[in-house]
Amino acid sequence: MSPATPPKASFLTALADLPKNVWKSIFRNPLPSNDLERSSTSFTNFFLHIHPVKVHKNSLRPAYTFGLGLISFFLFVILIVTGILLMFYYVPSTTQAYDRMLDLRGSVAFGTLLRNMHRWSAHGMVAVVFMHLCRVFFTGSYKKPREFNWVVGVILFLLTLFMSFTGYLLPWDQLAFWAITVGTAIAGYAPVIGKDIQFLLMGGTSVGQEALLRFYVLHVAVLPAVLTLAIAIHFWRIRKDGGLSRAEDADPVVSLEAAPAVKASVLEPKKTYGFQGLVRGPLAKVGQIPDNTVFSWPNLFLAELFTFVVTLSAILVLSLLFNAPLEEPVNALHPPNPAKAPWYFLGLQEMVSYSAFWGGIGVPGIFVLLLLGTPYMDRSTKGVGKWFSRDRLLANTIFITFVVANIIFVIIGTFFRGANWAFVTPW
Amino acid sequence: MAVNLKRSSGEDSDGKTSRRRMLGWLTGAGLAGSAGLSAVSNFVFIKPRATYGQPQRFSVGKPEDFPPGTRAVLASRGICIIREGTKLAAISTTCTHLGCTVGAADTGFACPCHGSRFDQDGNVTGGPAPRPLPWFQVTLAPNGEIEVDKDIEIVPGSYLSL
Numbered sequence: 127m128s129p130a131t132p133p134k135a136s137f138l139t140a141l142a143d144l145p146k147n148v149w150k151s152i153f154r155n156p157l158p159s160n161d162l163e164r165s166s167t168s169f170t171n172f173f174l175h176i177h178p179v180k181v182h183k184n185s186l187r188p189a190y191t192f193g194l195g196l197i198s199f200f201l202f203v204i205l206i207v208t209g210i211l212l213m214f215y216y217v218p219s220t221t222q223a224y225d226r227m228l229d230l231r232g233s234v235a236f237g238t239l240l241r242n243m244h245r246w247s248a249h250g251m252v253a254v255v256f257m258h259l260c261r262v263f264f265t266g267s268y269k270k271p272r273e274f275n276w277v278v279g280v281i282l283f284l285l286t287l288f289m290s291f292t293g294y295l296l297p298w299d300q301l302a303f304w305a306i307t308v309g310t311a312i313a314g315y316a317p318v319i320g321k322d323i324q325f326l327l328m329g330g331t332s333v334g335q336e337a338l339l340r341f342y343v344l345h346v347a348v349l350p351a352v353l354t355l356a357i358a359i360h361f362w363r364i365r366k367d368g369g370l371s372r373a374e375d376a377d378p379v380v381s382l383e384a385a386p387a388v389k390a391s392v393l394e395p396k397k398t399y400g401f402q403g404l405v406r407g408p409l410a411k412v413g414q415i416p417d418n419t420v421f422s423w424p425n426l427f428l429a430e431l432f433t434f435v436v437t438l439s440a441i442l443v444l445s446l447l448f449n450a451p452l453e454e455p456v457n458a459l460h461p462p463n464p465a466k467a468p469w470y471f472l473g474l475q476e477m478v479s480y481s482a483f484w485g486g487i488g489v490p491g492i493f494v495l496l497l498l499g500t501p502y503m504d505r506s507t508k509g510v511g512k513w514f515s516r517d518r519l520l521a522n523t524i525f526i527t528f529v530v531a532n533i534i535f536v537i538i539g540t541f542f543r544g545a546n547w548a549f550v551t552p553w
Numbered sequence: 554m555a556v557n558l559k560r561s562s563g564e565d566s567d568g569k570t571s572r573r574r575m576l577g578w579l580t581g582a583g584l585a586g587s588a589g590l591s592a593v594s595n596f597v598f599i600k601p602r603a604t605y606g607q608p609q610r611f612s613v614g615k616p617e618d619f620p621p622g623t624r625a626v627l628a629s630r631g632i633c634i635i636r637e638g639t640k641l642a643a644i645s646t647t648c649t650h651l652g653c654t655v656g657a658a659d660t661g662f663a664c665p666c667h668g669s670r671f672d673q674d675g676n677v678t679g680g681p682a683p684r685p686l687p688w689f690q691v692t693l694a695p696n697g698e699i700e701v702d703k704d705i706e707i708v709p710g711s712y713l714s715l
Contacts, residue, residue: 304653304666307651307652307653308651308652308653308666308667310652311650311651311652312651322600325600326599326600329601329604330601330604330605330606331604331606332606334605334606335605336601336604336605458654459628459629459654460628460654460656461653461654461665461666462665463656463665464665464666465653465665465666475667478650478651478667478681479667479668479680479681480681481681482650482651482681482683485681486651545665546663546664546665546668546670547664547665547666547667547668547680548668
């Protein structure tokens with residue numbers, strides 16, 4: 127017998143190995159069983175490589191983040207998927223839009239469910255993004271070096287509100303029409319450019335076909351693209367800013383004594399020395415520092431999967447239990463009485479009922495400017511990484527005041543306003 | 554293309570701006586200018602030149618259709634025709650606050666959206682409305698019909714005498 131030659135790859139063995147080879151060409155790693163493979167899996171998988179290989183234990187503490195950022199993102203994913211599906215049946219036309227809503231209810235398979243999911247995810251996203259913003263504020267996480275990511279976050283919050291605002295003209299029902307009539311009129315109160323913005327948004331002098339088409343394009347193309355880009359920057363900055371914020375004492379401080387250097391006189395000028403030839407004493411500090419990080423695989427990925435499953439389940443249950451409201455078709459002659467915006471804009475509507483400029487432009491504008499400027503005005507580095515840290519009493523109190531005031535306005539607008547926006551008692 | 558990584562001060566030894574810096578400035582200005590121009594043309598593009606909607610000037614009928622004492626809300630036109638004796642006027646029913654349609658109330662007009670209230674002549678009596686309801690120009694066309702022009706606001710209280 128001749129020396130062992132590799133068996134000739136026949137067509138049949140290639141065929142037999144085909145599934146294995148295809149699998150291996152896609153996934154370079156086996157399911158990880160050691161630390162090297164755990165790192166490698168995080169590196170080589172497109173969807174996982176956004177994550178760090180190792181993540182700090184503090185970032186995985188549910189009571190620290192409540193997973194609010196992740197939930198916001200997953201709600202956005204659900205909105206993209208259900209939104210694209212709804213686009214297959216929707217026509218942005220004043221004569222057809224409302225009928226298409228009825229079709230979704232009556233004749234499209236899963237139409238009601240998809241519309242419910244889209245609506246409740248949208249409401250959920252507004253709420254969760256705001257809670258996420260509160261979490262970041264109360265833990266002082268906007269401080270250096272995370273100032274810019276806080277700014278991106280505030281922009282994401284505004285984009286979320288604008289997404290929902292453009293979305294609810296689309297059913298072309300009474301709520302849609304009057305909410306947008308009022309909303310664009312508020313924009314008209316902005317100084318100098320207000321009237322131009324109003325005209326550009328509506329594509330004319332009143333809410334009609336042009337406005338519907340414009341809001342549709344903003345809702346399904348422009349804003350999702352901008353939002354996706356901003357989310358990408360937001361995530362990228364988390365990595366570049368050193369992961370999620372944590373308290374200074376999250377890692378015990380270990381003093382590292384420098385190893386004494388070898389005297390230069392001992393060294394021979396013509397010889398090349400390795401690093402270890404130049405210093406004496408215990409060199410390897412690696413492993414001596416308490417390591418509070420764990421591998422992302424499986425710790426972080428399981429946490430993310432869990433959050434996703436819980437988010438999707440919650441939306442599914444809500445969508446099976448409650449139907450998204452659809453009001454009467456648009457009647458441009460008679461606003462419903464009272465004409466109310468969705469709950470998260472009722473605080474704004476309540477403020478607007480005192481003064482259009484101050485309620486709709488002035489106060490919200492100042493609030494947004496304060497939010498954007500927060501990390502540049504509050505330069506103290508104390509109290510990062512702890513909920514309601516005592517070092518941040520003043521900042522937290524101011525913020526809570528704004529939040530509570532807005533919640534009170536929302537409650538008044540929701541329960542205490544009746545016909546002609548007159549004050550009523552709900553009992 | 555080779556790039557010289559050495560930073561030049563941009564100035565020759567005799568203190569004059571170097572050709573390199575000059576070209577840098579020109580390139581930057583050209584790119585910024587192009588970006589600005591394309592932003593402006595996008596703005597021009599999305600600002601409609603023609604709008605689709607109701608004409609602002611229209612006929613509402615003969616004077617006989619509005620006998621003395623009438624207060625008729627023409628919902629589709631967004632106006633209310635008032636006739637007192639031989640005097641006639643058209644008041645807007647679009648709320649000056651945020652554009653909702655006001656309804657006729659006992660004391661004048663009331664807005665369902667944010668609670669603005671107006672008296673019979675459109676003056677603000679309550680709520681957040683910043684201005685009274687505008688009055689529009691009313692003329693008698695040669696064919697004897699009443700013509701309202703919503704582009705022309707007139708002083709409140711000025712009527713057309715029939």
